[in-house]
Amino acid sequence: MSETSLDSRVSTIRTVALVGPAAAGKTLLLDALLAHAGAIPQAGSIERGSTVSDHDPLEKRLGHSLQSSLAHFTHGGIRVHAIDTPGAPDFIGQALPALEAADTAIVVINALNGIELMAQRLLAAAGERGLARLIVVNKIDCPDVDLAGLLTQIREVFGKECLPLNLPSDGAKRVADCFFAASGEADFSSVADAHRALVEQVVEVDAAFVDRYLTDGDVDPRELHAPLEQALREGHLIPVCFCSARTGAGVGELLSVIERLCPNPAEGNPPPFLEGKGTEPTPYPARPDPAGHVLAHVFKIVSDPYLGKLGVMRVHQGRVARGGQLFVGHARKPIRVGHLFMLQGSKHVDIDEALPGDLCAIAKVDDLAFDAVLHDAQEDEHIHLLPLDFPTPVHGLAISPARRGDEQKLWEVLARLVDEDPCLRIEQAGETHQTLVYGLGELHLRLLLERVRELYKGEIVTEPPRIAYRETVAAPAEGHYRHKKQSGGAGQFGEVYLRIEPLERGGGFEFVDAVKGGTIPGQFMPAVEKGVRSALASGVIAGYPLVDLRVIVYDGKHHSVDSKEIAFVTAGRRALIEAVRAARPLVLEPIVQVEITAPEHGIGDITGDLAARRGQVNGTRAAVPGSLVVQGLAPLAELASYQSRLNAMTAGEGRYTLLLSHYEAVPPNTQTALVGAYKGGEDPD
Numbered sequence: 121m122s123e124t125s126l127d128s129r130v131s132t133i134r135t136v137a138l139v140g141p142a143a144a145g146k147t148l149l150l151d152a153l154l155a156h157a158g159a160i161p162q163a164g165s166i167e168r169g170s171t172v173s174d175h176d177p178l179e180k181r182l183g184h185s186l187q188s189s190l191a192h193f194t195h196g197g198i199r200v201h202a203i204d205t206p207g208a209p210d211f212i213g214q215a216l217p218a219l220e221a222a223d224t225a226i227v228v229i230n231a232l233n234g235i236e237l238m239a240q241r242l243l244a245a246a247g248e249r250g251l252a253r254l255i256v257v258n259k260i261d262c263p264d265v266d267l268a269g270l271l272t273q274i275r276e277v278f279g280k281e282c283l284p285l286n287l288p289s290d291g292a293k294r295v296a297d298c299f300f301a302a303s304g305e306a307d308f309s310s311v312a313d314a315h316r317a318l319v320e321q322v323v324e325v326d327a328a329f330v331d332r333y334l335t336d337g338d339v340d341p342r343e344l345h346a347p348l349e350q351a352l353r354e355g356h357l358i359p360v361c362f363c364s365a366r367t368g369a370g371v372g373e374l375l376s377v378i379e380r381l382c383p384n385p386a387e388g389n390p391p392p393f394l395e396g397k398g399t400e401p402t403p404y405p406a407r408p409d410p411a412g413h414v415l416a417h418v419f420k421i422v423s424d425p426y427l428g429k430l431g432v433m434r435v436h437q438g439r440v441a442r443g444g445q446l447f448v449g450h451a452r453k454p455i456r457v458g459h460l461f462m463l464q465g466s467k468h469v470d471i472d473e474a475l476p477g478d479l480c481a482i483a484k485v486d487d488l489a490f491d492a493v494l495h496d497a498q499e500d501e502h503i504h505l506l507p508l509d510f511p512t513p514v515h516g517l518a519i520s521p522a523r524r525g526d527e528q529k530l531w532e533v534l535a536r537l538v539d540e541d542p543c544l545r546i547e548q549a550g551e552t553h554q555t556l557v558y559g560l561g562e563l564h565l566r567l568l569l570e571r572v573r574e575l576y577k578g579e580i581v582t583e584p585p586r587i588a589y590r591e592t593v594a595a596p597a598e599g600h601y602r603h604k605k606q607s608g609g610a611g612q613f614g615e616v617y618l619r620i621e622p623l624e625r626g627g628g629f630e631f632v633d634a635v636k637g638g639t640i641p642g643q644f645m646p647a648v649e650k651g652v653r654s655a656l657a658s659g660v661i662a663g664y665p666l667v668d669l670r671v672i673v674y675d676g677k678h679h680s681v682d683s684k685e686i687a688f689v690t691a692g693r694r695a696l697i698e699a700v701r702a703a704r705p706l707v708l709e710p711i712v713q714v715e716i717t718a719p720e721h722g723i724g725d726i727t728g729d730l731a732a733r734r735g736q737v738n739g740t741r742a743a744v745p746g747s748l749v750v751q752g753l754a755p756l757a758e759l760a761s762y763q764s765r766l767n768a769m770t771a772g773e774g775r776y777t778l779l780l781s782h783y784e785a786v787p788p789n790t791q792t793a794l795v796g797a798y799k800g801g802e803d804p805d
């Protein structure tokens with residue numbers, strides 16, 4: 121196959137991510153697109169659980185997507201890959217990675233609800249990643265929706281670069297194109313005005329076109345392909361389309377927009393690949409050239425009970441072929457691409473090769489992890505994609521098996537589920553051997569537990585959320601420990617003097633070797649640091665990890681025969697414990713940003729309740745008509761089981777999201793209680 125024909129095949133690929141708030145109609149819209157393109161006989165239904173994308177039994181039961189899901193179709197010679205994503209904030213760990221795989225983000229807005237928080241959040245995230253963005257107003261068939269008002273609101277909230285590419289017409293039974301057509305009938309506004317506004321916005325990116333436009337009064341839109349792509353790339357234009365996934369109005373037109381206007385893999389901004397280790401990697405310009413080295417990025421992991429681990433990836437450069445060999449990140453040993461396929465909902469469609477822009481999957485590769493880069497040249501091992509900014513999971517739960525001895529089995533089930541979702545985290549709690557899982561909210565953890573129960577099959581016990589407290593110090597202090605043991609033959613000897621200093625909040629940990637004259641020989645310093653780190657990890661006064669401090673080791677003693685690594689580990693650990701106890705230790709608690717959406721009449725109760733729980737209200741703003749969004753800060757510990765309290769205050773209509781903001785010292789009485797409850801402390805002997 122010649123290079124030119126391969127390149128022209130890349131230009132016929134479009135990769136889009138459907139993102140936006142829950143219930144906006146993303147999943148139904150994908151089915152409508154698939155049906156319109158002839159990939160399925162007819163669109164399915166959310167209520168009957170018959171869509172391509174919501175294939176998981178739990179998704180069918182709830183009527184919401186919980187995981188991202190892929191589908192593809194061919195129409196008019198163009199291959200379109202689409203990723204449907206869940207809209208609930210707790211599942212944003214499935215939605216954000218779709219932005220790493222797509223060239224265009226289609227932000228779906230529910231005409232019934234207007235602009236919701238998730239639409240804002242995802243439109244901004246897509247802009248930060250440099251994607252072309254398209255806003256789709258869905259559900260235009262619903263009676264009493266104010267589409268003209270919504271369009272005005274979109275331009276107010278998202279900016280003047282949001283311009284309609286089509287307008288509802290014939291009582292929203294169809295839509296009228298405003299880009300290629302210069303006139304037509306619309307339900308509101310005017311096709312001619314919308315056409316003029318679009319052309320003016322697009323020509324602005326290119327001075328030559330501005331001149332032509334000023335001279336001739338119009339430019340044939342078919343000549344505007346290059347400036348239009350540039351305007352999309354630069355965020356100078358965010359087109360708005362209207363449709364109804366239910367009646368099919370505007371669905372064919374959306375398909376044609378994807379084919380004719382959305383960027384192909386070579387027309388979008390290059391993906392933000394970085395090359396190098398350490399703190400200052402340099403940008404790596406990946407090119408969507410099938411003849412280049414392979415660079416493919418794993419943006420989704422699926423743990424299939426029968427097929428093992430599936431890695432779903434976007435090819436960015438080169439050609440991934442069945443039977444070929446690829447390296448996973450730094451791994452020395454290549455993997456063989458035995459089975460290469462594309463996903464159509466739950467179905468696998470075998471393929472021989474995947475080109476830049478294609479989304480494909482490989483199975484049974486245990487080493488694959490989310491965010492891995494696959495490549496076919498060992499020198500590319502340090503290339504990675506700029507990481508996404510995921511919210512930190514702060515909702516914790518302790519899980520243990522009802523039957524003792526099953527801990528490992530339960531851990532394996534959890535680890536598999538955590539692999540699939542970058543916003544879930546598990547850890548083994550210090551001495552208690554409890555397994556802690558952290559997620560973004562109560563819904564997130566509840567659904568995780570449903571899946572754990574299904575896979576683990578045995579009974580599990582959960583305990584109320586555990587707060588991820590931290591310890592720190594408020595003053596500088598000194599610590600010293602001399603470890604000396606003489607038992608029979610060889611002894612153990614190590615002595616450490618150190619000083620600790622508080623760092624600013626968020627400052628982490630610094631270790632400074634200030635030993636002069638080799639009183640602690642260089643080869644023992646790693647042992648001292650190991651001892652210090654082990655004390656930091658297990659905590660000193662309340663059993664929580666120590667943060668925000670600098671440890672300066674400045675003196676010590678060794679013995680030419682009896683000094684051993686283990687002696688310095690112990691001395692480092694004990695010296696640190698002594699210093700921390702003298703440095704006014706504090707327990708810190710997580711403070712979260714909370715956003716509560718609730719009907720107006722419930723707002724007074726909500727703000728009063730927040731203030732009573734050591735919270736602070738920072739502002740209120742309008743959301744969907746009739747409801748308000750309250751923004752504030754509160755200690756996470758005060759928000760345990762918040763959904764049930766919110767339900768009581770809002771007759772079940774309130775919703776909230778939490779994001780970790782920062783850590784602050786707990787009130788003195790809480791500190792006394794936490795320190796008193798801690799039994800794991802060790803006294804230096």
Ligand SMILES: Nc1nc2c(ncn2[C@@H]2O[C@H](COP(=O)(O)OP(=O)(O)OP(=O)(O)O)[C@@H](O)[C@H]2O)c(=O)[nH]1
Pocket residue numbers: 140141142143144145146147148149166167183184185186205206207208258259260261262363364365366367
């Ligand atoms: N009237 C009308 N209803 C629609 C339309 N599109 C979707 N719906 C309905 O809206 C509900 C939500 O649709 P989904 O496709 O599940 O929405 P989603 O955006 O995928 O939601 P999440 O998966 O939770 O993020 C379902 O009951 C759909 O039948 C539409 O254009 N008009």
Ligand SMILES: [Mg+2]
Pocket residue numbers: 146147148174184185204205206207
């Ligand atoms: Mg969905």
